[in-house]
Structure formats: C-alpha cells, structure tokens
Amino acid sequence: MIGGGITGLAAAYRLRELAASREMPLEVTLLERSAHLGGALESIRREGFIFENGADSFLAEKPEARELVTRLGLEAELIRTRAEFRRTMVVRGGRLVEVPEGFSLMAPARLGPILASELFSPLGKLRIALEPFIPARRDGSEESLASFVTRRLGREVLDRVAQPLAGGIYTADPERLSITATMPRFVEMERRYGSVCKGLRAVERARGAAAKGDSGARWSLFLSLRSGVGAIPAAIAAKLGGSIRSATEVRSIERQGDFWRVHFDGGASEVADAVICAAPAFAAASILGAANGRLAKCLGEISYASAAVANMAFREADFPTPPKSFGFVVPIAERRRIIAGSLSSLKYENRAPAGFITARAFVGGVLQNEMMRQSDDDMIAAVRDEFRALLGISAAPQIAIVRRWPDSMPQYVVGHLARVAEIERLAAQIPAFALAGAAYRGVGIPDCIRGGEAVAEKIIAQVSEGR
Numbered sequence: 001m002i003g004g005g006i007t008g009l010a011a012a013y014r015l016r017e018l019a020a021s022r023e024m025p026l027e028v029t030l031l032e033r034s035a036h037l038g039g040a041l042e043s044i045r046r047e048g049f050i051f052e053n054g055a056d057s058f059l060a061e062k063p064e065a066r067e068l069v070t071r072l073g074l075e076a077e078l079i080r081t082r083a084e085f086r087r088t089m090v091v092r093g094g095r096l097v098e099v100p101e102g103f104s105l106m107a108p109a110r111l112g113p114i115l116a117s118e119l120f121s122p123l124g125k126l127r128i129a130l131e132p133f134i135p136a137r138r139d140g141s142e143e144s145l146a147s148f149v150t151r152r153l154g155r156e157v158l159d160r161v162a163q164p165l166a167g168g169i170y171t172a173d174p175e176r177l178s179i180t181a182t183m184p185r186f187v188e189m190e191r192r193y194g195s196v197c198k199g200l201r202a203v204e205r206a207r208g209a210a211a212k213g214d215s216g217a218r219w220s221l222f223l224s225l226r227s228g229v230g231a232i233p234a235a236i237a238a239k240l241g242g243s244i245r246s247a248t249e250v251r252s253i254e255r256q257g258d259f260w261r262v263h264f265d266g267g268a269s270e271v272a273d274a275v276i277c278a279a280p281a282f283a284a285a286s287i288l289g290a291a292n293g294r295l296a297k298c299l300g301e302i303s304y305a306s307a308a309v310a311n312m313a314f315r316e317a318d319f320p321t322p323p324k325s326f327g328f329v330v331p332i333a334e335r336r337r338i339i340a341g342s343l344s345s346l347k348y349e350n351r352a353p354a355g356f357i358t359a360r361a362f363v364g365g366v367l368q369n370e371m372m373r374q375s376d377d378d379m380i381a382a383v384r385d386e387f388r389a390l391l392g393i394s395a396a397p398q399i400a401i402v403r404r405w406p407d408s409m410p411q412y413v414v415g416h417l418a419r420v421a422e423i424e425r426l427a428a429q430i431p432a433f434a435l436a437g438a439a440y441r442g443v444g445i446p447d448c449i450r451g452g453e454a455v456a457e458k459i460i461a462q463v464s465e466g467r
C-alpha cells in the first residue's frame with residue numbers, strides 16, 4: 001500500500017479483513033511519506049479543544065464511511081451536526097443571509113422560500129422560476145458547473161450560491177469544474193425530469209417530510225465523530241499495528257518477473273506480490289515513471305489546488321451577538337479572503353469547553369491561490385478581519401492554528417471522466433497493480449473509502465487467482 005491517507009488506510013484494512021475471512025496468509029505493508037497518518041483527516045486536541053485541521057465531516061447518505069466506522073467499533077462515537085444551529089448561510093453584500101429552505105447546492109425544490117429570500121434580485125428570482133421551462137440538453141457531453149447552472153438557473157444562482165457552495169467542497173473554478181464528474185445527480189435530473197427543480201421536488205417527495213427544512217449543502221446529513229474524524233485513521237492504524245511504516249517515501253516501483261520491487265527514498269527496496277498506489281495522482285505519476293509513460297502522463301494531467309484551514313478559539317462572551325448558524329460560504333464575487341467559515345463548536349458537540357466557541361476558516365483554492373503565499377500570521381490577521389466583518393468578533397482568539405494543505409484538492413475539470421477512464425484502462429493492463437484515491441471518482445471521505453475498499457477486493461481476487 002502506498003499512501004496512508006484515508007484511501008490507503010481503508011484499502012489496507014479491507015485487505016486484512018478479506019484475508020482473515022478467507023484464512024489467507026497475507027502480509028500488508030503500508031508506506032506513508034509523512035509522519036502523520038490519515039492524510040487530510042487530522043484532528044488535534046489542545047487545552048480541552050478538539051480542532052479539525054483538515055476534513056471535519058462526511059456525508060451520511062453515502063454509507064461507506066459510516067459502515068467503516070461501525071466495523072472499526074467506533075459507532076458509539078458518531079455524532080450529527082447540532083440541530084439548533086443547522087442553517088446554511090451565504091455572504092451577500094457583506095452580510096450573512098440564509099440559503100432558502102429546500103435549496104440544494106444550486107437549485108430549489110420549492111419556489112415559495114426563494115420568493116421570500118433576500119439572496120436574489122427580482123430578476124434573479126424570475127429566472128429561477130423559469131427553470132422548469134428551459135429545454136433540457138441531452139447530448140450527454142461533459143459540461144462545466146458554470147455553464148450548467150447559468151444555462152438552467154441563471155448567472156445569479158451561479159455567482160450567489162452554486163459557486164460558493166461548490167467552492168467550499170472542491171475549491172475549484174466553476175468555469176472549469178465538471179458538473180458531470182462532481183454532481184452527476186443534477187445532470188441526471190435534467191435528463192430524467194427535464195428540470196433540476198422538478199427533479200429536486202421528486203427527490204423531496206420521495207424522502208418525505210424529513211428532508212424539508214434542509215438547505216444548501218444539506219448539512220444536517222453530515223456526520224463526524226465525538227473525538228474528531230481523525231479517530232478513523234487512528235483506529236485503522238491501531239488495527240494494522242506493525243504493518244505501517246510512516247516517514248517512508250516510495251520513489252518508484254519496478255516489475256521484476258512475477259514481483260514488484262518497491263524502491264524507497266534513500267535507496268532501500270523491498271519486493272511485493274501486488275502494489276496499490278493511493279498517493280495523489282502527481283505522486284503516482286512519478287512513482288510509475290517512464291516505464292509506464294502514457295499512464296504517468298495521464299496521471300500528471302490531473303491538477304491540484306492548495307488550501308489552508310485556520311482554527312481559532314474565542315470566548316463566547318466576546319461575540320456581540322450569539323451566532324445562530326454553524327457555517328457560511330463566501331461567493332468569490334464578494335471579494336473577501338476566505339472561501340468558507342464555520343463555528344465548529346456549534347456544528348458539533350464536544351469541540352470546545354463551556355464558555356468558548358471555536359471557529360474555522362477555509363482559505364485559498366484555485367480562485368484565491370494568492371492567499372497561500374501569506375505567512376501564517378498574515379493569514380490569521382486576514383481571517384480575523386473577515387470574522388470581524390461577518391460575525392462581529394473583534395477580540396483576539398485564545399488559540400489560532402494554521403494548517404496548510406499544499407496540492408491537496410484534485411480538480412475535476414471538464415474532461416476528467418474521460419481521463420479517469422483512460423487511466424483505469426491503462427492501469428488495468430499492469431499486473432497486480434491498482435490505483436485509488438481522491439484523484440479519480442470522488443473526493444469525499446466516503447468516496448475515498450469506497451475506492452480503497454474496491455481496489456483491495458480486486459487485488460485480493462487477483463492474488464488468490466495467481467496462487
């Protein structure tokens with residue numbers, strides 16, 4: 001296993017589970033470049049606080065993360081977002097405005113809440129109301145988020161809601177982000193119902209009253225763990241024990257007869273029957289190298305964005321008015337210096353001692369990459385300015401931590417699906433080898449777990465056949 005992010009850990013754990021259930025002797029070695037296991041999942045404890053330095057939630061409706069948590073014996077640790085603060089806000093004209101009820105990423109299921117909302121202009125509302133009458137495009141070709149949303153719902157929906165909500169997830173440029181690769185359910189709604197609004201209404205009807213009241217990224221459907229998402233990699237690491245070698249960078253792999261020779265940074269090497277590479281695509285390209293030139297080239301074409309997370313702890317009394325919502329996103333059109341903000345201790349219980357509120361800002365991404373050039377102190381100062389303007393908090397934080405994530409967010413640009421299909425075709429020709437990770441078919445934690453577990457199953461099947 002190359003790469004100790006959630007994909008590699010989930011794959012290694014699945015290999016162990018499968019080998020045990022088949023009573024198959026199997027030695028798994030997981031090689032991770034850094035000293036930290038879990039990749040973008042990193043929860044830290046400090047002075048009674050729990051800070052999420054990277055990912056902080058996972059979607060409940062994709063079952064893979066929940067199921068893994070259960071298999072790891074952590075089910076009792078699962079927590080939902082706090083219902084009393086479950087509201088999605090978006091910055092509009094320098095103020096936080098609630099995303100209308102029933103609005104899902106880019107479109108509303110119902111028109112009533114849109115008409116009452118201050119988020120859109122009268123013309124913008126009229127354009128949204130026309131969506132069911134816009135002819136569907138059914139040619140099946142990949143389209144950008146910007147093109148899809150503008151075509152169906154108008155520019156205002158793109159600029160005010162779809163760009164910031166997608167930006168909060170993909171840190172991407174909506175003009176380049178592939179809607180087909182990132183939000184295929186909306187493309188499917190257009191194909192099936194001729195309208196995204198009609199499609200959302202159908203989904204809402206099917207879900208029943210329980211879905212009503214959700215908005216934006218449907219945050220009520222997000223889950224975490226009491227001690228933070230970092231509990232997942234920690235639990236897998238404890239189960240895998242001595243099989244993990246951190247601070248070990250893989251340089252290259254080389255096919256020798258029926259085996260792989262895995263070369264480490266520093267010159268040492270080892271042999272393996274099979275290799276799963278769950279490092280980012282650019283690292284996989286370099287590991288595969290010239291011997292697999294076409295595959296390496298395709299992998300190298302997947303571009304990445306950088307981001308940073310700033311965590312802060314404030315005294316509750318320092319907020320002039322108590323915050324009512326646990327999170328907000330910031331349209332690029334607002335010209336501010338953060339992509340999104342959340343009040344993490346209002347989002348999940350157990351994050352801060354009584355009398356304190358923790359806040360988190362997401363910074364950088366493709367559209368604000370210049371922020372990544374700032375020093376930690378300047379980044380904190382910028383985030384404090386934004387929190388002062390948007391949340392009214394001017395007191396100095398008791399704790400402030402910046403965690404940078406360089407080249408961490410794979411960009412699913414238009415053409416991504418074709419590129420991934422080609423990568424999968426080329427990788428399938430290499431014996432006892434598989435690729436997995438956020439670069440390919442989903443960046444979310446459950447997607448990564450699904451991808452890791454699927455390649456584990458494939459490799460176990462191949463290794464068993466070969467014996």
Ligand SMILES: Cc1cc2nc3c(=O)[nH]c(=O)nc-3n(C[C@H](O)[C@H](O)[C@H](O)COP(=O)(O)OP(=O)(O)OC[C@H]3O[C@@H](n4cnc5c(N)ncnc54)[C@H](O)[C@@H]3O)c2cc1C
Nearest residue numbers: 003005006007033039040055056057250283437438444445
């Ligand atoms: C700041 C941030 C916030 C996010 N928030 C959320 C969220 O709230 N919910 C959600 O569902 N998703 C979120 N995501 C996305 C999700 O967390 C990631 O897509 C996912 O964790 C990626 O997992 P991975 O294992 O595929 O890759 P990574 O986590 O990138 O792991 C790859 C690992 O490979 C290692 N590696 C690289 N090269 C080598 C080498 N040569 N040899 C050995 N090891 C190597 C790296 O050190 C790394 O540990 C977030 C991502 C980021 C960056």
